[in-house]
Amino acid sequence: MKIQGRLFIWLSVFILIMAIVYGVWSKEPAGTTALFLAFGLSVMIGFYLGFTARRVDAGAQDDKEADVADDAGELGFFSPHSWQPLLLGFGGAIAFLSIAVGWWLIYFAAPFIILGLFGWVFEYYHGENRTQ
The missing domain is CATH 1.10.287 (Helix Hairpins)
Incomplete structure:
Protein backbone atom coordinates (compact mmCIF):
# COMPACT_ATOMS: atom_id res chain seq x y z
CA MET A 1 0.00 0.00 0.00
CA LYS A 2 2.95 2.30 0.46
CA ILE A 3 3.63 2.50 -3.25
CA GLN A 4 -0.01 3.33 -4.04
CA GLY A 5 0.05 6.11 -1.46
CA ARG A 6 3.21 7.56 -2.97
CA LEU A 7 1.75 7.32 -6.46
CA PHE A 8 -1.30 9.32 -5.43
CA ILE A 9 0.81 11.92 -3.64
CA TRP A 10 2.97 12.39 -6.76
CA LEU A 11 -0.18 12.48 -8.87
CA SER A 12 -1.54 15.23 -6.63
CA VAL A 13 1.65 17.25 -7.12
CA PHE A 14 1.27 16.92 -10.89
CA ILE A 15 -2.42 17.87 -10.76
CA LEU A 16 -1.62 20.91 -8.60
CA ILE A 17 1.00 22.12 -11.09
CA MET A 18 -1.40 21.57 -13.98
CA ALA A 19 -4.22 23.35 -12.10
CA ILE A 20 -2.03 26.41 -11.54
CA VAL A 21 -0.79 26.45 -15.15
CA TYR A 22 -4.31 25.92 -16.48
CA GLY A 23 -5.78 28.59 -14.23
CA VAL A 24 -3.19 31.20 -15.17
CA TRP A 25 -3.22 30.36 -18.86
CA SER A 26 -6.96 29.91 -19.54
CA LYS A 27 -8.56 32.08 -16.83
CA GLU A 28 -11.49 29.66 -16.98
CA PRO A 29 -12.97 29.08 -13.52
CA ALA A 30 -14.83 25.80 -14.03
CA GLY A 31 -11.87 23.77 -15.26
CA THR A 32 -9.53 25.34 -12.73
CA THR A 33 -11.91 24.49 -9.91
CA ALA A 34 -12.26 20.93 -11.18
CA LEU A 35 -8.48 20.50 -11.26
CA PHE A 36 -8.08 21.87 -7.73
CA LEU A 37 -10.82 19.51 -6.53
CA ALA A 38 -9.03 16.62 -8.27
CA PHE A 39 -5.87 17.69 -6.45
CA GLY A 40 -7.70 17.58 -3.12
CA LEU A 41 -9.17 14.17 -3.87
CA SER A 42 -5.79 12.79 -4.87
CA VAL A 43 -4.21 14.12 -1.66
CA MET A 44 -6.97 12.53 0.42
CA ILE A 45 -6.55 9.14 -1.25
CA GLY A 46 -2.76 9.27 -1.02
CA PHE A 47 -2.86 10.27 2.64
CA TYR A 48 -5.37 7.51 3.43
CA LEU A 49 -3.31 4.84 1.68
CA GLY A 50 -0.11 6.00 3.35
CA PHE A 51 -1.85 6.22 6.74
CA THR A 52 -3.31 2.74 6.35
CA ALA A 53 -0.02 1.25 5.10
CA ARG A 54 1.61 2.11 8.44
CA ARG A 55 -1.01 0.14 10.35
CA VAL A 56 -1.24 -3.06 8.30
CA ASP A 57 1.33 -5.69 7.45
CA ALA A 58 3.46 -5.08 4.40
CA GLY A 59 1.96 -6.64 1.31
CA ALA A 60 3.70 -8.36 -1.55
CA GLN A 61 3.47 -5.17 -3.62
CA ASP A 62 5.73 -3.44 -1.07
CA ASP A 63 8.49 -6.06 -1.43
CA LYS A 64 10.79 -5.49 -4.40
CA GLU A 65 11.82 -9.17 -4.43
CA ALA A 66 8.24 -10.54 -4.37
CA ASP A 67 6.74 -12.76 -7.04
CA VAL A 68 3.23 -12.50 -8.44
CA ALA A 69 2.27 -15.69 -6.58
CA ASP A 70 3.15 -14.07 -3.24
CA ASP A 71 0.05 -11.90 -3.46
CA ALA A 72 -2.27 -14.80 -4.29
CA GLY A 73 -5.05 -15.81 -1.95
CA GLU A 74 -8.43 -14.68 -0.79
CA LEU A 75 -9.18 -11.01 -1.40
CA GLY A 76 -12.43 -10.87 0.51
CA PHE A 77 -16.04 -11.94 0.32
CA PHE A 78 -18.05 -10.80 -2.66
CA SER A 79 -21.71 -11.66 -2.87
CA PRO A 80 -22.32 -13.77 -5.97
CA HIS A 81 -26.05 -13.13 -6.28
CA SER A 82 -26.81 -9.68 -4.92
CA TRP A 83 -29.49 -7.61 -6.66
Missing part, protein backbone atom coordinates in the same frame (compact mmCIF):
# COMPACT_ATOMS: atom_id res chain seq x y z
CA GLN A 84 -28.91 -4.61 -4.43
CA PRO A 85 -26.28 -2.89 -6.64
CA LEU A 86 -28.75 -2.98 -9.53
CA LEU A 87 -31.42 -1.37 -7.36
CA LEU A 88 -28.96 1.29 -6.17
CA GLY A 89 -27.79 1.93 -9.71
CA PHE A 90 -31.35 2.40 -10.91
CA GLY A 91 -32.11 4.77 -8.02
CA GLY A 92 -28.88 6.66 -8.63
CA ALA A 93 -29.66 6.99 -12.33
CA ILE A 94 -33.08 8.45 -11.56
CA ALA A 95 -31.53 10.78 -8.96
CA PHE A 96 -28.96 12.10 -11.43
CA LEU A 97 -31.63 12.38 -14.09
CA SER A 98 -33.53 14.66 -11.71
CA ILE A 99 -30.76 17.25 -12.08
CA ALA A 100 -31.58 17.57 -15.77
CA VAL A 101 -35.34 16.98 -15.72
CA GLY A 102 -36.50 18.37 -12.40
CA TRP A 103 -35.90 17.95 -8.70
CA TRP A 104 -39.34 16.36 -8.24
CA LEU A 105 -37.87 13.16 -9.71
CA ILE A 106 -35.86 12.67 -6.50
CA TYR A 107 -39.08 11.55 -4.81
CA PHE A 108 -39.18 8.56 -7.16
CA ALA A 109 -35.47 7.80 -6.75
CA ALA A 110 -35.39 7.92 -2.94
CA PRO A 111 -37.31 4.66 -2.34
CA PHE A 112 -35.01 2.74 -4.68
CA ILE A 113 -31.91 4.18 -3.03
CA ILE A 114 -33.18 3.56 0.51
CA LEU A 115 -34.31 0.00 -0.26
CA GLY A 116 -31.06 -0.74 -2.08
CA LEU A 117 -28.90 0.54 0.76
CA PHE A 118 -30.98 -1.20 3.42
CA GLY A 119 -30.94 -4.45 1.46
CA TRP A 120 -27.21 -4.30 0.83
CA VAL A 121 -26.30 -3.55 4.45
CA PHE A 122 -28.55 -6.26 5.88
CA GLU A 123 -28.22 -8.80 3.07
CA TYR A 124 -26.54 -11.46 5.19
CA TYR A 125 -27.97 -10.46 8.57
CA HIS A 126 -30.30 -13.12 9.96
CA GLY A 127 -30.65 -11.98 13.55
CA GLU A 128 -28.33 -12.07 16.52
CA ASN A 129 -29.61 -15.28 18.09
CA ARG A 130 -30.03 -17.48 15.06
CA THR A 131 -29.11 -21.10 15.75
CA GLN A 132 -27.84 -22.05 12.30
